[in-house]
Amino acid sequence: MQLKIVLPVVLTLLAQRMLGLPGMPSWTAEVLLPVVWIVAAALLQKERGWPYHALVLGLAWDVLFEPVIGPGGIAWSAACLVLYALAGFVADRSPKMWAGFGAVGAAIVTLVHSAALIPLGLPFSLTLGHWVRMVIFTGLWCGLVGATLRLDLPSQWRTYRSRKLR
Amino acid sequence: MTAFRPTTMLTILLWLVLEVVAAWQVRTPDGAPLLATWIRSMAQPVIWSAHEIGHLIVDVGLGTTDLQRVVADNRSLRLDVERLSSRNLLLEEDLAALRDAAGLTSNNIGFSNGAVLARCTFRDVAAGSMEVRTASRVNLPRDTPAITGGGLVGRVVRSEGSRHWLQLITHGAAAAAVQTPDGAVQGLVVGTGGETLTVAYVPRQAMLEKGQVLVTSGGDGIFPPGIAAATVVHVRETESPFLEIGAVPTADIRSTRIVVLLPLWSAAGDGETE
Numbered sequence: 506m507q508l509k510i511v512l513p514v515v516l517t518l519l520a521q522r523m524l525g526l527p528g529m530p531s532w533t534a535e536v537l538l539p540v541v542w543i544v545a546a547a548l549l550q551k552e553r554g555w556p557y558h559a560l561v562l563g564l565a566w567d568v569l570f571e572p573v574i575g576p577g578g579i580a581w582s583a584a585c586l587v588l589y590a591l592a593g594f595v596a597d598r599s600p601k602m603w604a605g606f607g608a609v610g611a612a613i614v615t616l617v618h619s620a621a622l623i624p625l626g627l628p629f630s631l632t633l634g635h636w637v638r639m640v641i642f643t644g645l646w647c648g649l650v651g652a653t654l655r656l657d658l659p660s661q662w663r664t665y666r667s668r669k670l671r
Numbered sequence: 672m673t674a675f676r677p678t679t680m681l682t683i684l685l686w687l688v689l690e691v692v693a694a695w696q697v698r699t700p701d702g703a704p705l706l707a708t709w710i711r712s713m714a715q716p717v718i719w720s721a722h723e724i725g726h727l728i729v730d731v732g733l734g735t736t737d738l739q740r741v742v743a744d745n746r747s748l749r750l751d752v753e754r755l756s757s758r759n760l761l762l763e764e765d766l767a768a769l770r771d772a773a774g775l776t777s778n779n780i781g782f783s784n785g786a787v788l789a790r791c792t793f794r795d796v797a798a799g800s801m802e803v804r805t806a807s808r809v810n811l812p813r814d815t816p817a818i819t820g821g822g823l824v825g826r827v828v829r830s831e832g833s834r835h836w837l838q839l840i841t842h843g844a845a846a847a848a849v850q851t852p853d854g855a856v857q858g859l860v861v862g863t864g865g866e867t868l869t870v871a872y873v874p875r876q877a878m879l880e881k882g883q884v885l886v887t888s889g890g891d892g893i894f895p896p897g898i899a900a901a902t903v904v905h906v907r908e909t910e911s912p913f914l915e916i917g918a919v920p921t922a923d924i925r926s927t928r929i930v931v932l933l934p935l936w937s938a939a940g941d942g943e944t945e
Contacts, residue, residue, distance in 0.1 A: 555678060560685065575693030579686045586682070621690060625697045625705060 514542055514562065522569055535635065536642040537611050539566065541650045543581065544606040547588035548598050548651075559585035576621035584613040600651035607647025608640045615639055768928040771820060785935040787811070789835060791928050799842025799862060801825065803930055808832040814893050817930045822899035822921035823847060823887060824930055835932070840900065840920055841866060848890035849900050851879070857888055860901050860918065868901050870916035877914060879906050884921060895936045 563581030843864035889896030
């Protein structure tokens with residue numbers, strides 16, 4: 506099961522890299538596409554253990570987007586732990602909740618990542634406006650994914666196919 | 672308060688490891704890994720503390736050694752002080768003896784031929800005895816007179832080499848023939864066994880006053896004449912034909928340090944020096 510989601514995660518990371526290519530609008534790089542995976546883990550999993558997958562996701566993020574490997578693992582695992590804790594209090598699994606969790610996850614990832622860079626003496630350019638946009642866009646992205654899952658397209662496709670066969 | 676769960680500890684440990692891994696990747700301006708700077712910073716207080724503790728131990732050791740040396744020096748200084756105090760006492764004793772010897776210059780008899788100087792080494796006034804020592808071995812005949820600058824002390828009763836024993840005039844069995852300096856009154860000074868003397872055989876009509884000094888008359892054949900022997904302290908008439916006279920020795924027997932021995936005045940008449 507876990508191997509089935511590795512490819513989509515990798516594709517997500519590659520898509521994130523493409524969003525930052527020259528020529529793309531500047532706001533596209535402010536959408537954190539992989540956040541949807543930790544939101545999905547928090548909202549869809551019945552049993553939530555320690556988020557090792559979030560740690561690996563964060564390290565992969567560092568490999569692709571950061572100058573040093575390590576702070577990403579801290580930031581993404583911290584965000585996943587917080588979302589796990591919130592999911593225990595929230596029963597709603599609507600697209601709005603996906604959007605909210607996405608916004609919280611993005612906020613924590615960026616803040617913790619910036620904090621983890623402080624001891625290293627590396628500069629980070631996290632302005633308030635950049636941070637707010639990142640949170641909103643990522644929340645919208647996760648809400649879109651949640652709405653798409655709510656549509657249950659495979660089931661509708663099967664229904665459509667069965668109606669056509671009749 | 673909730674317990675600190677192992678999961679939380681594991682999380683923190685993992686995050687610390689990731690931060691250390693990141694620090695290993697970051698380079699400082701001089702090219703060294705940032706992690707080396709962290710390690711150096713963490714080790715610096717430990718190294719400094721160890722260095723200072725080492726210095727402290729060395730200083731304590733040196734201080735202990737110095738303290739021991741000071742204690743030893745103090746001990747030796749105390750011994751030196753005691754030694755010097757003893758020497759000072761001896762010097763004071765010698766000085767007093769020199770003063771006594773200087774007092775003897777006023778007595779011509781003291782420095783006549785054959786006179787022997789002796790130093791008092793022991794006295795028992797209550798027993799009426801005194802031990803004196805001469806610088807060389809001298810064979811003193813019995814009854815050799817002994818005088819000081821103050822007057823008559825006694826006579827030799829025993830002589831062995833350089834050690835000689837005197838019978839003080841205060842001895843209960845001692846006696847000396849005395850008279851007033853003008854020779855008008857004569858008597859016999861007798862020891863009482865204490866610190867006072869009794870002047871016996873002085874007629875009732877004799878004129879004696881308190882404070883009168885009595886000198887040896889030579890009538891006993893032991894002591895040469897003219898040596899101050901006693902000072903009258905009280906005179907009382909009794910029913911006997913003689914006065915009851917009390918006296919004290921003119922010589923300070925208690926503090927005398929130097930005595931002159933006159934062997935030529937003894938009954939044997941010859942003092943031999945070995």
